[in-house]
Amino acid sequence: xxxxxxxxxxxxxxxxxxxxSSLVTFSYGVAAVALFWAWEGAEIRPYDLIRxxxxxxxxxxxxxxxxxxDWGTYLEEMVVTIQIAIWGSLLAVLCSVPLSLMCASNxxxxxxxxxxxxxxxxxxxxxxxxxxxxxVVAVGLGPFAxxxxxxxxxxxxxxxxxxxxxxxxxxxxxxxxxxxxANKIEEIAFGVIPQVMPLWISYSLYRFESNVRSAxxxxxxxxxxxxxxxxxxxRGFYYDQVAAVLIIIIATVSVLDLxxxxxxKIFI
Amino acid sequence: MPKAIEVTGLTKSFGKITAxxxxxxxxxLGEMVALIGASGSGKSTLLRHLAGLEVGDPxxxxxxxLGVTLQKRGxxxxxxxxxxxxxxxxxQQFNLVGRLTVxxxxxxGRLTKIPMYRSLFRLxxxxxxxxxxxxxxxxxxxQWANCRASNLSGGQQQRAAIARTIVQQAKVVLxxxxxxxxxxxxSRRVMEILANLxxxxxxxxxxxxxxxxxxxxxxxxxxxxxxxxxxxDGPSHGVSNALLQKVYSGxxxxxxxxxxxxxxxAVLPKEAA
Numbered sequence: 001x002x003x004x005x006x007x008x009x010x011x012x013x014x015x016x017x018x019x020x021s022s023l024v025t026f027s028y029g030v031a032a033v034a035l036f037w038a039w040e041g042a043e044i045r046p047y048d049l050i051r052x053x054x055x056x057x058x059x060x061x062x063x064x065x066x067x068x069x070d071w072g073t074y075l076e077e078m079v080v081t082i083q084i085a086i087w088g089s090l091l092a093v094l095c096s097v098p099l100s101l102m103c104a105s106n107x108x109x110x111x112x113x114x115x116x117x118x119x120x121x122x123x124x125x126x127x128x129x130x131x132x133x134x135x136v137v138a139v140g141l142g143p144f145a146x147x148x149x150x151x152x153x154x155x156x157x158x159x160x161x162x163x164x165x166x167x168x169x170x171x172x173x174x175x176x177x178x179x180x181x182a183n184k185i186e187e188i189a190f191g192v193i194p195q196v197m198p199l200w201i202s203y204s205l206y207r208f209e210s211n212v213r214s215a216x217x218x219x220x221x222x223x224x225x226x227x228x229x230x231x232x233x234x235r236g237f238y239y240d241q242v243a244a245v246l247i248i249i250i251a252t253v254s255v256l257d258l259x260x261x262x263x264x265k266i267f268i
Numbered sequence: 269m270p271k272a273i274e275v276t277g278l279t280k281s282f283g284k285i286t287a288x289x290x291x292x293x294x295x296x297l298g299e300m301v302a303l304i305g306a307s308g309s310g311k312s313t314l315l316r317h318l319a320g321l322e323v324g325d326p327x328x329x330x331x332x333x334l335g336v337t338l339q340k341r342g343x344x345x346x347x348x349x350x351x352x353x354x355x356x357x358x359x360q361q362f363n364l365v366g367r368l369t370v371x372x373x374x375x376x377g378r379l380t381k382i383p384m385y386r387s388l389f390r391l392x393x394x395x396x397x398x399x400x401x402x403x404x405x406x407x408x409x410x411q412w413a414n415c416r417a418s419n420l421s422g423g424q425q426q427r428a429a430i431a432r433t434i435v436q437q438a439k440v441v442l443x444x445x446x447x448x449x450x451x452x453x454x455s456r457r458v459m460e461i462l463a464n465l466x467x468x469x470x471x472x473x474x475x476x477x478x479x480x481x482x483x484x485x486x487x488x489x490x491x492x493x494x495x496x497x498x499x500x501d502g503p504s505h506g507v508s509n510a511l512l513q514k515v516y517s518g519x520x521x522x523x524x525x526x527x528x529x530x531x532x533x534a535v536l537p538k539e540a541a
Contacts, residue, residue, distance in 0.1 A: 172359065172361050172363045173363050173364060173365040175321065175359070175363055176357075176359060176363030176376075177365070177376055177379070178321065178352070179319055179321065179356075180352065180376050180379050180432065181350060181351070181352035181436075182387075185384065185388065186376075186379050186388070189387070190365060190368070190372075190376050190379070190387075191365060194365050194367040197367070
């Protein structure tokens with residue numbers, strides 16, 4: 001049963017041969033070309049950072065000291081922003097539960113999961129801002145347009161994340177439930193959902209965090225929240241007040257991230 | 269005697285490999301039968317066909333359980349899900365839902381008997397919960413009812429899985445290598461519980477086993493499979509060493525073992541042997 005020296009060497013060398021293959025060298029070359037190509041396309045000019053440094057210093061000093069004169073209004077708008085994020089996320093979570101099951105190849109047949117996946121890809125491909133512009137036209141200026149924008153985009157993201165969790169479950173407990181004579185829906189309720197619940201909760205909270213950040217920008221196109229205030233102040237060159245708004249956004253987002261990270265830890 | 273299981277001409281191939289080759293098998297109500305055979309001989313495949321978890325090739329083969337056709341010519345019967353409610357299945361890896369409590373896992377044995385709105389919201393009546401607890405008490409793990417299933421040892425999980433078939437009121441229990449992942453002591457307890465279901469409730473039990481001594485000790489009838497064919501079907505006292513040699517000769521893992529000593533393997537504690 002013992003291996004000869006030659007056999008051992010050939011097993012140990014299998015890996016090395018792979019590393020030295022010409023395919024690897026070729027892919028390094030492709031990567032280098034791609035980087036150079038993207039550098040050109042993106043017009044990256046590091047020298048400008050130094051050449052225009054005076055301008056930037058002047059611009060940045062305009063932000064200081066921050067002017068908290070209207071802090072009451074900013075806080076009110078910040079609260080609206082959080083409210084947008086709460087409902088945008090919640091609606092997305094509710095819709096993502098059935099949609100993710102329809103995307104999962106181990107639950108839904110191909111003729112269901114492929115179209116659903118493509119639909120989710122579409123929702124994900126279009127940014128919240130783009131959706132916000134559409135919904136502002138549809139339902140008018142204000143936070144509701146923001147809620148819808150976040151809801152639609154987040155559904156695309158969460159349905160994908162949720163379905164990946166569903167696809168990586170252990171099939172054995174599901175078969176255990178099936179063996180009792182349960183129907184397909186009961187198999188999911190008892191065999192699948194308990195397995196994916198911790199991940200689903202974690203993903204939902206994570207998306208809520210990032211939706212608070214996104215909600216601060218959808219306002220710029222008129223979909224409610226602090227983004228609109230920010231945009232107006234920026235356009236009016238009130239940089240000291242812009243600084244105050246930014247500080248409020250940073251503080252709120254940091255606090256919410258901390259809270260949600262705490263909650264997520266409980267479920268993992 | 270009425271028939272619990274009737275398999276006629278069942279064939280199953282996975283690609284080029286024939287897992288079951290024209291199997292005929294009749295098991296009567298109240299029997300306790302051991303399925304033995306080398307790895308890949310078709311034991312698990314046969315059991316999975318008996319529960320309708322797998323369908324045979326679209327030839328003439330059929331499986332009838334308790335007098336009702338479960339599958340025929342490679343198609344499951346329409347009421348297969350309902351029929352599974354009467355068939356208990358025990359898996360080698362227990363197949364409990366780890367994050368649910370032991371009690372809820374056992375209560376899933378009731379799923380075919382209660383309306384959907386109750387099952388989806390886990391609205392089990394106090395009477396159902398008590399019956400589940402009784403079943404857990406019978407297999408000796410009632411004190412773990414409210415623990416997550418994943419926190420139990422392998423032997424305890426397997427006993428919970430048996431409790432699930434008790435709550436199911438399964439007339440037929442199929443056990444696929446139920447003790448293959450357990451230590452000798454847990455193995456003995458699990459087999460004793462299965463034997464008790466058979467003698468007390470008259471449940472028909474078909475159990476596939478790797479350990480021949482367990483099969484011979486607990487089951488009056490032995491069916492030996494080799495390469496998807498029934499090689500022996502008869503009383504366990506008729507199992508000879510020559511037969512075991514033949515049964516396991518196709519198993520590469522066992523080739524090097526001295527099979528004449530199989531019967532004497534010290535797996536069973538003295539008082540049980």
